[in-house]
Ligand SMILES: Nc1nc2c(ncn2[C@@H]2O[C@H](COP(=O)(O)OP(=O)(O)OP(=O)(O)O)[C@@H](O)[C@H]2O)c(=O)[nH]1
């Protein structure tokens with residue numbers, strides 16, 4: 625393929641760098657891998673959600689038959705509100721003043737009807753304290769989607785975002801898990817230390833979806849859930865991630881779209 629055919633493709637610069645004659649000017653493998661991962665995240669975000677916004681989403685009774693199973697994970701610094709968001713997912717009436725620091729992870733399952741599809745979600749909460757970092761790594765195993773939470777009233781938690789992304793990159797065993805960056809506690813307007821613009825900016829730099837939230841507000845929880853489901857179902861349908869069928873039918877590797885279709889990965 626002629627390089628000119630790439631037009632304004634966002635990977636053009638990377639390809640050009642790889643073609644340099646001088647090996648010192650060629651990027652390292654780790655940098656190429658990082659850029660490709662960020663590019664895939666961008667493709668995930670760029671899917672057109674205008675149609676999927678109209679697809680109804682409904683919590684239903686637990687069921688053993690479903691179309692897709694997804695494992696979701698909450699990560700982020702301590703006290704950013706992961707457990708409050710997690711518990712509000714589980715029980716919309718959860719009182720957030722009851723939350724105590726998490727010591728060991730917890731998970732629950734949720735059945736969702738999304739349009740005509742049934743989804744089985746396994747949602748896991750983790751401990752944000754640094755002393756638990758050694759066990760944090762194992763939580764990323766087999767995870768399909770990540771809520772990376774920071775606290776808009778705590779600048780340090782915002783500055784640690786790259787660290788969490790690095791951890792996800794290192795320890796995720798599934799390919800291309802969509803990551804939603806959550807700026808939590810937006811109800812604390814007077815204490816805010818991270819602006820909306822800064823949240824959007826870091827999210828777009830890393831190719832993440834950004835959602836501002838408050839564990840006190842039900843609409844935040846529903847928005848996070850809807851956005852994650854949109855990203856996951858789109859990604860599965862475009863062959864960017866794989867998922868599982870119920871155990872009885874075995875694991876299914878979904879087909880990648882045919883190579884000749886240039887636009888087959890969403891609307892990039
Ligand atoms: N005002 C406000 N307070 C919140 C919100 N979310 C969480 N909190 C409070 O923030 C504190 C920490 O919340 P947790 O959910 O326990 O934090 P965490 O991220 O799970 O912390 P670790 O388990 O230690 O990693 C608690 O006192 C919560 O009540 C929010 O959206 N708004």
Ligand SMILES: [Mg+2]
Pocket residue numbers: 706707708724725726749750751752
């Ligand atoms: Mg917690």
